Each structure stands twice: as C-alpha cells, then as structure tokens.
Amino acid sequence: MTNNINADMEKIAVNTDVLVIGGGFTGINTASEIADSGYKVVIIEEGANIGDQKTPGFLIGFNEKDRNRLQGIVDKVVADDQIKILTQTRLSGAKGVPGNFSISLSKNGDIIEQKFGAVVIATELSVKNLNEKYGLSLSKNVLAQSQFEELLNTNKNKLINKTVVFLAGLGQDGNPLVTERVMRSVFKLNEIDNCSTYVYTDNLKVAADGLEKLYKETRDKGTIYFKLKESPNTNSDGTNVSFHDPILKCEISVVPDIIVVEEALSADLLNETLADFLQIDLGPLGFLQKNNVHRFPVRSNREGIFVVGAARDLNNLPMSCTDIANTVLEVKILLEDGKKIVSKNKAVIDTGKCTFCLTCYRCCPHSAIFWDKDNKPVISPIACQGCGICASECPMDAIQIGEFNDTDIIKKIKSKIKPGNKEPCIIAFCCQNSALEAGLMADAFNLQLPAGLQIIKVPCAGKIDVDYIMNTFIEGADGVIVMACREGNCKSETGNIYANWRVNDVHRMLDEAGIEKERLCFVTLASNMGKEFSSIVIDMETKIKELGLSPLNK
Amino acid sequence: MKTEPKKVMVIGGGIAGLTAAWELSRLNVDVELVEKTCFLGGHAIRLCCKATDECVQCGACSVEDMLKNVVNEPKINVRLATEIKKIDQNGRFSVTLDKSLSPADNIQDDIIKGYSKNNSPLHVILDKNSCSNAPKGAVEFDKIGFSGNVEADAIILASGFKPFDAEIKKTYGYTKFSNVITGLDLEQIIRKNSDVVRPSDGTKPQKIAFIQCVGSRDERLGNLWCSQVCCAYALKMAETIKYKNTDADITIFYMDIQNIGKNFSAFYEKCKSNLRFIRNIPVDVLPTEEDKLKVRYVDDDSLAIYETFDLLVLSVGITPGSDNDELSKFLGINLNQDGFFTSMDMLNKTSTSKNGVFIAGTAGGPKNIPASIAHAGQAAGEVIKYLGVKK
Numbered sequence: 045m046t047n048n049i050n051a052d053m054e055k056i057a058v059n060t061d062v063l064v065i066g067g068g069f070t071g072i073n074t075a076s077e078i079a080d081s082g083y084k085v086v087i088i089e090e091g092a093n094i095g096d097q098k099t100p101g102f103l104i105g106f107n108e109k110d111r112n113r114l115q116g117i118v119d120k121v122v123a124d125d126q127i128k129i130l131t132q133t134r135l136s137g138a139k140g141v142p143g144n145f146s147i148s149l150s151k152n153g154d155i156i157e158q159k160f161g162a163v164v165i166a167t168e169l170s171v172k173n174l175n176e177k178y179g180l181s182l183s184k185n186v187l188a189q190s191q192f193e194e195l196l197n198t199n200k201n202k203l204i205n206k207t208v209v210f211l212a213g214l215g216q217d218g219n220p221l222v223t224e225r226v227m228r229s230v231f232k233l234n235e236i237d238n239c240s241t242y243v244y245t246d247n248l249k250v251a252a253d254g255l256e257k258l259y260k261e262t263r264d265k266g267t268i269y270f271k272l273k274e275s276p277n278t279n280s281d282g283t284n285v286s287f288h289d290p291i292l293k294c295e296i297s298v299v300p301d302i303i304v305v306e307e308a309l310s311a312d313l314l315n316e317t318l319a320d321f322l323q324i325d326l327g328p329l330g331f332l333q334k335n336n337v338h339r340f341p342v343r344s345n346r347e348g349i350f351v352v353g354a355a356r357d358l359n360n361l362p363m364s365c366t367d368i369a370n371t372v373l374e375v376k377i378l379l380e381d382g383k384k385i386v387s388k389n390k391a392v393i394d395t396g397k398c399t400f401c402l403t404c405y406r407c408c409p410h411s412a413i414f415w416d417k418d419n420k421p422v423i424s425p426i427a428c429q430g431c432g433i434c435a436s437e438c439p440m441d442a443i444q445i446g447e448f449n450d451t452d453i454i455k456k457i458k459s460k461i462k463p464g465n466k467e468p469c470i471i472a473f474c475c476q477n478s479a480l481e482a483g484l485m486a487d488a489f490n491l492q493l494p495a496g497l498q499i500i501k502v503p504c505a506g507k508i509d510v511d512y513i514m515n516t517f518i519e520g521a522d523g524v525i526v527m528a529c530r531e532g533n534c535k536s537e538t539g540n541i542y543a544n545w546r547v548n549d550v551h552r553m554l555d556e557a558g559i560e561k562e563r564l565c566f567v568t569l570a571s572n573m574g575k576e577f578s579s580i581v582i583d584m585e586t587k588i589k590e591l592g593l594s595p596l597n598k
Numbered sequence: 599m600k601t602e603p604k605k606v607m608v609i610g611g612g613i614a615g616l617t618a619a620w621e622l623s624r625l626n627v628d629v630e631l632v633e634k635t636c637f638l639g640g641h642a643i644r645l646c647c648k649a650t651d652e653c654v655q656c657g658a659c660s661v662e663d664m665l666k667n668v669v670n671e672p673k674i675n676v677r678l679a680t681e682i683k684k685i686d687q688n689g690r691f692s693v694t695l696d697k698s699l700s701p702a703d704n705i706q707d708d709i710i711k712g713y714s715k716n717n718s719p720l721h722v723i724l725d726k727n728s729c730s731n732a733p734k735g736a737v738e739f740d741k742i743g744f745s746g747n748v749e750a751d752a753i754i755l756a757s758g759f760k761p762f763d764a765e766i767k768k769t770y771g772y773t774k775f776s777n778v779i780t781g782l783d784l785e786q787i788i789r790k791n792s793d794v795v796r797p798s799d800g801t802k803p804q805k806i807a808f809i810q811c812v813g814s815r816d817e818r819l820g821n822l823w824c825s826q827v828c829c830a831y832a833l834k835m836a837e838t839i840k841y842k843n844t845d846a847d848i849t850i851f852y853m854d855i856q857n858i859g860k861n862f863s864a865f866y867e868k869c870k871s872n873l874r875f876i877r878n879i880p881v882d883v884l885p886t887e888e889d890k891l892k893v894r895y896v897d898d899d900s901l902a903i904y905e906t907f908d909l910l911v912l913s914v915g916i917t918p919g920s921d922n923d924e925l926s927k928f929l930g931i932n933l934n935q936d937g938f939f940t941s942m943d944m945l946n947k948t949s950t951s952k953n954g955v956f957i958a959g960t961a962g963g964p965k966n967i968p969a970s971i972a973h974a975g976q977a978a979g980e981v982i983k984y985l986g987v988k989k
Contacts, residue, residue, distance in 0.1 A: 049946055061737060075664070158608065201882065211971070217857065217866065248853075249854065249857055250824045251824045251856035251857065251858055252824075253823075253830070253940065253963050256815050256822050256824050260817065260822055271877070284933050290898055324643055327861075328860060328864065330794055333860075336655075337655050337968065341972035350770060362944050362947055363944060365947070365976070366972050366973060366975075369946075369976035370979060372976060376625060420658075425768065481666070530647070530652060531649075532652045532653035533651060568649075569647075570658070572645075572646070572662050572789070573647055573792075575789070575791065577793060
C-alpha cells in the first residue's frame with residue numbers, strides 16, 4: 045500500500061470486477077459484502093434461483109430475525125446494480141492471472157466471456173443418505189434427518205406420544221454440524237407431550253459453541269444418549285433397536301415409532317470441475333483447499349482465487365461468514381483501486397534463453413506463468429510468490445528471481461567458504477520461512493552451533509539448485525545441509541519436495557565423484573525449532589569430524 | 599483520494615491480536631497493540647511443532663509468521679507490559695494505559711525469554727540485582743511499559759483465554775507429583791528438548807497417559823463447554839512422541855474424541871492404529887515407590903483397575919481470560935454465562951453490544967490457532983467496514 049515507487053517497482057492496472065461462484069447464502073453474502081466495498085460483482089448459480097438454501101440444516105440455530113436478515117441480503121443483492129446475477133450458469137473456462145482472469149461462463153448453452161480481477165468460490169455442502177450404513181431402508185417410520193426436520197417444522201403434532209430414535213455418528217465419523225442438527229431436533233421433541241427420545245452415537249462431536257450445553261439441556265429433559273462403538277442392531281423395518289450393554293451385561297431394546305438416520309454432509313461435486321478449470325488444488329474429501337496452514341482461512345494455491353465456507357471445509361453459515369469477511373479483506377488488498385504497485389524483478393524470464401519447453405509453466409505451484417500474445421512466457425508479478433521453483437527447474441537457467449538470482453547466490457557461496465580452515469565448513473541452505481527462523485532462534489537463545497556454520501538464505505527450498513549444492517562442494521565446503529519446511533507445510537506446496545529430489549540427485553553425483561554422500565543431507569523443520577536446528581547442525585559437524593575435511597577443502 | 603488514517607486499538611498480543619493488527623495495517627490503518635505481558639505471541643507462541651513425517655496443521659508456525667509480520671510493520675505500535683486502566687468514549691475512544699504490574703504470568707526465571715523483532719528473543723530482566731548473567735541486549739523491566747492516554751477509532755478485544763488451572767482437580771495431584779503435567783507443560787518440554795522427558799529425572803517416559811477434558815465439559819465445575827483444542831493437541835503430541843519413539847506406549851483417556859480441523863477423521867484413524875483409547879476419565883492418581891503414577895479408572899467391562907504410567911498429561915482446556923470481568927466493565931459489554939465475550943450475532947461472531955468494539959479469538963470462546971486467525975481476520979474486516987475505509 046505504499047506510494048513510493050523505486051526503480052524495481054512499476055504501477056500496473058488490474059481489473060476490479062469479482063466473480064462469485066455459488067448463489068446460496070454464502071455466495072450472496074460474499075457478493076453483497078464485496079459490492080459494498082466498491083467492486084462490481086457477478087454471481088453465477090447453476091440453479092434457477094439465488095438464495096435457495098440447498099443444504100438442509102444449514103440455518104440451524106438461526107431465529108426468525110436472522111432468517112429475515114438473510115432474506116434482506118438476498119433482496120438487496122437482487123436490487124444492487126453493482127451486482128449482476130446469472131442463474132442457470134456455470135463456469136466453462138478460465139485463463140489468465142489475478143487482476144486479469146478471462147472467464148467463460150455458460151448460460152443455457154450461451155457462452156459469456158468476461159474479465160475479472162478475482163474469483164471467489166462459494167459452493168455448498170451436498171447431502172447424502174446414510175441409512176444403508178445402518179442396514180435400513182427409508183420408509184414411513186425410517187426417516188433421513190432432513191425429512192424429519194421437515195416433519196418437525198410442518199406437522200409437529202404427529203409426534204405426540206411417540207418414541208423417536210436418532211442414529212448418528214455410527215455410519216460415519218461424526219462432526220459438530222451433524223450433532224447440532226440431531227440435538228436441535230431432540231430439543232424440539234423435548235417440548236412435545238410424552239415424546240421419548242433416544243440418541244445412539246459413537247463419539248458425540250460437541251466441539252462447537254453451545255453444543256455441550258445443548259447436550260446437557262436435552263439430557264436434563266429426558267433424552268437418553270447411548271454411546272456405542274458400533275451401530276445398534278435394527279430389524280429391517282425399523283421397529284426395534286437393540287444393543288448389548290457391557291456395563292449392565294444385558295440387551296437393551298427400544299421399540300421406536302420413528303427412526304431418524306443421520307445424513308453425511310460432504311463437498312459439492314462441482315468442486316472438482318472448478319478446481320480443474322481454475323487450476324487450484326483439490327484438498328482432502330473433495331474440498332477446495334489443501335490441508336496447508338498457510339492457506340487458511342480462505343486462500344487457494346493461486347493468488348486471486350479464494351475459497352469460502354463450505355467450499356473449503358465442513359463449514360456452517362456462521363463459520364462461512366468468518367470466511368467472507370476474510371475474503372473481502374483479501375480482495376481489497378489484492379485489487380486496491382485498480383492500480384497496483386508491483387515488483388518488476390520478482391521473477392524475470394530471459395526470452396532469449398527460453399526454449400519454450402513449458403517446464404516453468406508445469407512446475408509453478410501458483411499458476412503464475414502464462415503465454416502472451418506473441419506466444420512467449422510471462423510471469424505475473426501479482427501471482428508470483430517468488431519461491432523460485434521455476435528458476436531452479438528451468439533447464440536453460442532462463443529465469444532469475446530478484447535478490448535470489450544465480451550470480452548473487454553463487455557469489456555468496458564463494459564468500460562464505462574460506463578454504464584451509466581447520467573447523468569443518470558447513471553450509472546450510474535455509475528456507476526463509478522455516479529453517480532460517482529456526483537458526484536465528486538457536487543463535488539468539490545461545491544454543492550450541494558449529495564454529496564453521498554458514499547460512500545461505502533462500503526464498504523457498506525449491507530455489508536450491510543442484511548447481512548451488514555442487515558449487516558449494518567445489519568451493520571446499522565440508523558439509524552441506526538443505527533445510528526445508530515440513531512436508532505439507534511449504535508455502536509453495538512443492539518447494540520442499542523439489543529440494544529433496546535434488547539432494548537425491550546430488551547424492552548420486554557425489555557418489556560418482558568419490559565424495560562421501562554423508563556430507564550432504566536434507567532435513568525438514570519448522571520456524572520454531574531452534575533446538576532441533578542446533579542438534580541437526582551439531583550432528584553434521586560431528587559426522588564431518590569423523591569423515592575428516594572434504595578432499596576439495598584445500 | 600486519501601483520507602486521514604484511522605487508528606485502532608487491539609487489546610492483547612496473542613495470535614488473534616497479532617493477526618487483527620496485521621490485517622488492519624495491510625489496509626493502511628494505524629494500530630496500537632497493547633499487551634500486558636513482556637512478550638508477544640500469547641500462549642500460542644510457546645507451542646511446539648507437532649509434525650511427524652508430515653505437517654499436522656497444529657498452526658504453531660503460523661504464530662511465528664504473524665509475529666514477524668507485526669514486529670516489522672511500522673504502522674503497528676506495540677506496547678508491551680502495558681495494561682488498560684480506563685476506557686472513555688466521546689466519539690472516539692480514549693484509553694488510559696498504565697505499566698503492567700503482572701507482566702510475567704507463568705514465568706519462573708528472573709529472565710523472561712519472550713520474542714520480539716525478527717523473532718529474536720527479548721530478554722527482560724525482572725530484578726537487576728538477582729540477575730547475574732544478563733544476556734546481550736537484555737532490557738530491564740522498568741524500562742518497558744507505557745503510562746498515558748491513547749485515542750482510537752475502534753477497539754478489537756483479543757485478550758485471549760486462561761488455561762484451566764489443573765490444581766483445581768485435586769485428585770490428579772498436579773504440582774504435587776512432578777510427572778503429572780498439563781498439555782501446555784508438555785508443549786514446552788518438547789519445545790525445549792525436541793522430545794518428551796519426565797520432569798522428575800529427565801528420562802524418556804515409555805508409558806504415557808493423556809487424560810482428556812480436564813476442566814472442560816465438566817458439570818461439577820459448571821464448565822459446560824468443549825474447549826475445541828485438546829483432542830487435537832493431545833493426539834498430535836502423542837503422534838509426535840510415537841514418531842520419535844515407536845515403542846512408546848500411549849493411552850488416551852477420553853469421553854468423546856472431537857474432530858478439529860480439515861480431514862481430522864483420517865488423522866484419527868491413524869491414531870487408532872497406534873494409540874490405545876479408553877473411554878473413561880480417571881479420577882484418582884497415586885504415586886508409586888518407583889517414581890511412577892498409579893491411575894485408577896473403569897475399563898470396558900466396568901471393572902475398576904489400577905494401571906501404572908511413567909508420565910501423565912492432563913489435557914487442560916480453555917477458560918475465560920482472567921481480565922474478562924474487568925475488561926467487560928471498562929468496555930461496557932457483557933460476558934456470557936460462561937465468562938466469555940461471545941457474540942450472539944450468527945452472521946457476525948465478532949460483534950458486541952457496543953458500536954466500535956469487536957471481539958477476536960478466544961476472548962469470544964474456545965478456538966484453535968487457525969480458527970483464532972480466521973476470527974481475527976473477520977474482526978479486522980468488520981472494523982474496516984465500521985470505519986468506512988474504502989479501497
């Protein structure tokens with residue numbers, strides 16, 4: 045947000061329109077908030093309407109006032125001329141980079157092309173029946189949770205004098221969203237005359253605000269919770285539920301009038317297609333975000349593409365609202381007022397050296413590289429995170445990363461190695477996100493470090509070239525440690541993996557050259573591991589002392 | 599068009615306060631970050647990395663990241679060892695600050711190793727006379743802390759939580775038996791030694807038990823909430839210990855294992871294969887003559903049995919911050935019946951009954967690190983909206 049442009053900076057224009065994918069409450073709310081911040085928004089929704097709540101139980105815990113507010117937001121979005129709503133529309137293609145995405149939309153077969161600065165994905169949860177997991181078929185007296193919620197809302201009196209059994213958390217590893225639906229239903233049944241309620245579950249998932257209280261309240265009102273390790277026995281028509289109680293050492297049977305079977309809430313099937321079109325990572329269980337702490341809450345592996353609420357995890361609407369606020373912040377920081385100051389030399393391709401082999405395009409974890417009109421590769425200064433994986437992978441050395449360019453790093457390696465030293469010279473290539481911090485911590489807390497330790501900072505372990513490591517040995521280093529982030533913790537997803545591969549390559553080369561492989565090792569650690577940093581480098585020193593100085597250390 | 603930059607006070611320098619401050623500064627808002635202790639990062643900065651062969655998303659490293667962001671950001675003015683004394687509102691907020699009198703919660707040494715600029719430790723000497731070997735660059739406690747008035751356009755309350763005091767559960771013998779420790783103690787032991795060691799003799803324990811829900815989900819204490827962090831931290835630390843010592847024999851005593859975080863089910867499945875789970879919360883702990891701990895519990899066949907362990911970890915939960923009562927009076931906003939500043943607004947869990955005051959992190963109820971970060975981002979977003987800061 046600075047106005048000081050130095051020689052390495054330039055001002056570029058970005059498109060400030062935002063595409064929101066998904067017209068449920070999360071999408072609507074996102075669109076409304078982004079429009080309020082002064083950006084134009086297009087919402088696309090596959091269905092015929094926006095504001096339809098597709099996920100049952102999504103508004104659990106919401107009172108009438110909250111519901112009215114939500115309807116108010118829908119009405120406002122419809123009336124807002126900053127927001128264009130396209131129903132029966134899906135994404136059919138995406139190109140470009142943040143600040144300038146070219147998006148194809150398909151509305152009833154017509155293709156609409158439009159540019160956007162940012163994209164927000166707000167898909168919803170999909171719901172699956174789990175009755176088969178309990179050996180039950182849905183019928184008049186065996187209902188899925190959504191069907192039962194409908195019954196409770198429309199025909200409560202039918203439940204007077206009834207015995208209702210809930211089966212939850214046994215057909216799947218449960219979660220607080222499922223628990224809350226069950227307990228809210230039970231809570232309402234507690235108010236109905238002479239209605240008995242039983243809940244059969246494994247781990248009762250109460251890790252959300254207010255659920256433990258709800259658990260106590262429903263128990264106080266007579267609901268019985270059985271915590272089992274496996275599903276109870278049910279007869280196929282759902283007229284008997286029983287299990288063997290190990291404490292009472294007997295069979296406990298309940299004859300229910302109604303059995304309510306839990307539903308699985310899972311990722312929208314649309315996510316996979318969106319991930320494909322938008323070149324973003326699909327995470328565990330079909331949600332749109334890798335399980336990487338650096339992405340939380342709303343970032344994807346690509347700058348300018350954000351994932352909110354149920355698009356990224358099992359989130360209900362209050363949690364989604366948290367995501368929405370974070371997304372609005374990110375969008376503002378990204379798009380500003382349509383003009384952005386960016387670094388000119390974050391990553392620069394020398395098109396004279398480039399042979400258009402596409403290696404960089406394929407290995408960039410942030411999809412920051414695109415082909416311009418003249419069919420030449422260009423790196424988007426907004427999308428690029430400066431990790432340098434592309435630069436190290438490029439077979440022609442055609443890419444240079446700002447302060448981490450090859451000339452400077454090789455110069456640094458030379459300056460750090462003083463041949464002829466009696467103390468083993470150990471070079472540690474440290475990722476600035478983890479090992480470098482750990483090293484600083486070790487030093488600051490006066491932990492033991494080898495006298496001959498030298499640190500070389502890299503933006504990401506993915507920037508540690510085979511050339512750098514080889515040069516380090518040629519210059520006479522006795523040991524080299526490549527220090528990366530823990531697996532799954534790399535800000536560029538794969539930097540640590542590339543570094544590990546390259547170390548394996550160099551091991552083979554050292555072997556051929558007759559240099560002990562033990563002189564080079566690959567480790568992963570976190571920024572707060574000062575103690576481990578110290579142990580790793582001390583162990584290396586001990587190893588080198590056993591091996592003796594490097595034959596190249598003259 | 600540029601308008602006069604707005605100023606926001608963030609109360610509390612834990613992960614939520616750091617995140618809120620950083621997000622605001624990214625949108626050109628000036629921040630006064632007030633922290634009552636001598637260091638930033640709160641409880642979270644002292645946690646250990648729990649990765650095994652891969653990251654398990656404990657979030658401890660995100661705290662380091664955020665700390666680095668904040669200390670290098672000129673728009674954020676950090677006031678350590680400073681407390682709130684009074685808050686007046688007359689259009690803007692006027693906050694009276696004073697040097698903190700209790701800057702060193704839980705710290706026994708006479709030198710506090712906190713964290714400051716560039717992630718290097720900030721050594722604060724509490725008593726110059728008793729401190730023989732002061733580290734380079736150490737600061738005397740008298741020299742930090744601020745007294746005076748600060749104006750702000752909005753306030754983010756990120757005052758955090760208090761870990762449950764395990765001494766309240768007398769029969770566990772916490773502080774009486776040195777090998778009965780809390781989850782937070784274990785975090786610090788692993789952080790300091792790269793591995794688990796017994797406080798009594800520094801040896802590696804072979805047989806370890808974790809007791810879940812210590813101080814959480816406890817009707818007798820009136821603590822009717824799940825702390826939403828303990829299952830994850832206990833299982834993650836158990837797996838870290840197992841990774842370093844595959845022979846370690848680890849038992850988890852639990853009521854219900856809670857899903858916390860993305861893809862927790864898969865992680866839980868892995869835990870089931872190498873940890874022993876017993877669905878019972880033990881009550882009594884007795885020492886043995888061999889410096890071990892005898893734990894009494896009821897097994898699956900409802901028989902009461904004694905089993906001996908080398909180390910017992912109490913998974914203490916999150917309880918309301920010790921300053922909550924005072925802060926609620928200063929700010930004129932109510933606590934919920936549990937003692938947290940929980941928002942009742944389903945669409946905005948950071949709002950309070952007072953315009954211009956927002957909640958971030960565990961001040962509003964139990965949260966893990968990623969959830970605190972998200973909540974603090976939301977609070978920053980709501981402040982931006984409230985202040986009318988445009989793009």
